[in-house]
Amino acid sequence: MLKNTVRSLKDEIKELIPQKTQQFNLFRKKFKDVKIDTITVNSILSGMRGNKSMFWQGTTLDPIEGIRFNNFTLSQCQTSLPGLNQNNHSNIFLPESMLWFLMTGGKIPTLQQSLQLSNDLSERTKNGNLPPNVNNILSQLPKKMHPMTQLSIGLLLLQENSFFQKNYENGTLNKDTYWEDTLEDSLNLIAMMPLLAGKIYSNMINEGKPLGQFNPSKDWSYNICSLIGINKNSDSSNISNLSNRQLEDFVNLMRLYLGIHVDHEGGNVSAHSTHLVGSALTDPYLSYSSGINGLAGPLHGLAAQEVVRFLIEMNSNISSPKNLLEIENYLWNLLSCKRVIPGYGHAVLRNTDPRFTSLLNFVHERSQEFANDSHVQLMQNLTKVAPKVLTEHGKCQNPYPNVDSASGILFYHYGLKQTLFMTVIFACSRAIGPLSQLVWDRIYGLPIERPKSLDLNSLKKLVTSP
Template sequence: MSHIKTILTRRLYSTAQSDLKTTLKAVIPERLQLYSHVKKDLSSHQIGTQTVGSVIGGMRGSRALLWESSSVDPNKGVTFHGLTIEECQAALPKSKHESTDPKSEMLPESMFWFLLTGKLPTQSQINTFSSELAHKGDLPEYVVKSLDNLPKTLHPMTQLSIGISMMNNESVFAKAYAKGIPKTDAWEYVLDDVINLIAKLPALVGKIYSNTYYSGKNLGTINMDKDWSYNMASSMGFTLDDSVNIKDLSKSQSNDFVNLVRLYCALHGDHEGGNVSAHATHLVGSSLSDPFLSYSAGVQGLAGPLHGLAAQEVVRFILEMKNAIGGDINHKVKIEEYLWSLLNSNRVIPGYGHGVLRKADPRFTAMIRFGDNRAEEFSKDDNLQLVKNLSAIAPSVLTEHGKTKNPYPNVDSSSGVLFYHYGLQETLFLTVIFGASRALGPLSQLVWDRVYGLPIERPTSVSLKKLAGL
């Protein structure tokens, strides 16, 4: 009887679901027709202080979010407290072990310090801060055990979000708030959580990498004398000291990989506040959720294909393109024909275009310069050479095509290919490194949200009929 009841219950639920879909399908055409009318005919109409087009177009152009640390100009690209990428590279401290090496890159912890304070840190201050992060870098045992028990097929970004959420158990802000603290003191507890979270990201990234691709093998440890990026590379098995050199890199290649992590994470740390990961962190944090829960939400936003997955798409695209043109990476006509075949099939060229920029992304330029500074290493890398050739050819093709506002390469055009060169060929994992880097900006802003005592974010919504004046 129990079995029959289960079958009947399932049929009942299936019928209900079918009725719901049928009803919805009947409603959709009329609603789409109204939406098309609003989008086509009413986008320029004002509703309050906004246009209708902004309301239905992802709030683009709406200045409605306080953000201190960075801004994105259509022509200049991203600046950090007014400094360009090149100015930051010149001014921000490097690893204490490589402070005079011209190939050594600025440290992400230097960028975090700058984003948070607006003041350039000294080498001594960063040496101490790097050490603090390393000493706080081990994962709690319950996080390790929980990650080990997750399905090995679980998406790495889901694992990252879970790992960060679980460390909410460590939140000093949550504990202090539960006891009752003055609002004016909240930022200090938030800062403690932020530093603790950032400190544990290298080990968390390494653990997820190991569990996903190397059956949980211990690939490396946190070195107390090294910087944040080094420890991330070490935890993933890409360094020669205190780790398993799973990629069989030479010493110079290992050093270069560490510097690639440094550059990538510093550049991706912040990109003003309107992007999904930054805004999601700010939004959840506005409810006074602690930094672990807030940034876990940001990571989930970053996992979306329209936000954080572009670098892996570019790698796949470059490999497919190289194969399609028979490896003739310098053949301009073949490259152009391939690009037109994509566009004529209503596909996009991955790594090109940007929601704000109207020039080549300076982050792309910085990543290409990283490769150019290692010309001997990359001279025989057809993938990177194809990326560079493509950046000279694609803009004119896209301009002629006429359907993009920005025909220039963005940072994703180059970053994934550089990681691929050094052996990080599990392209799904590139977004996890992005997730570690993006913590720097939104979490520094979260501290300021509490300094200012910003209220919970609560915009007013509006129906499509109201927009249409019905």
């Protein structure tokens, strides 16, 4: 473990607060009455898509460039944020580096700071164990219960340890210090995600018996891999049958996946749910459990598993994943039956998702590893065919692949066959973005979120009145 010889994350945030809050308050005072956009009736009736009505500090989404993290593109993050640089894959940064980057509003940590934060997260797990009552209750859940339901229950059980909730009830908090307990809760929650993920996966495939051990000297991503069985010789876990090189690649895939899924603007369901519930001064555990429940929706976090099912089904119905003409005919038949092509299109993006590109680069760097995987080959060849078909079809605003096109099938390649569990991994990553925002919601003193709703009669009056 590293000794505390560098400034902590909390110290960095505390130093930033006076400058950041002054900028925030001056901007709000000066421009509070300036109109940004005009909201149409269609926007109100179509899920408020595109309404510019929510403050979110850490990330923005550009239709062409993709996601920006504190104004850094993903590519810039991959070259700037520190990682462990195993096998010279320097584009894989530690998710802890991104956590620091988002929590500090854009300060790039050193590798030492990232490792210190990793050590801090490990120490918050109390020797790598879930609280006994949490472990006992999770052990009693039906083994076929949806893994996201188990995760939501786990977070709610951890809520009794919330510093914010306890100190608020005791009357020992004031508005200026709300952020400190929110930070403590958020870091404790993030620290516990590998333990929850490991417990849920063991419930699914190993009767709740541990599949691996927590290693306090390793990073956050490694421990997720360890707790789902990469180091245990067990017939229950396909992951444990990998070679040493494959195990190393699997851990690097986990680091890559967790690093690029942390946040995606504030308007997506998991982020917005966390922010909305948190706006009522709800503690991070309750707030993020609401985000988890949103992430479990088929139109949000379950997309990666749908792509896996699609690729497996398609491969069983074509002669070869390399036959582009056959792939094209299959896609046209699919669209003619009013089905969709999973993994293509996006609510905001109008170009290939940079996160997909980063995963594709991961495949290219390990071309021999994936050379005989027909599902990965099909995933790659679909990118040559699907955009053309969707463009000709004419009903898709963005015919290009999104991150879900590749993420699930890569985990599947390394032996993670429980597709429902893939969203739990997503949830581990997504905790970082919304909880970083929740800390800054407290710092800025954002109020409870309460938009005005309208019924159809009210809308009619607005559009027909002179």
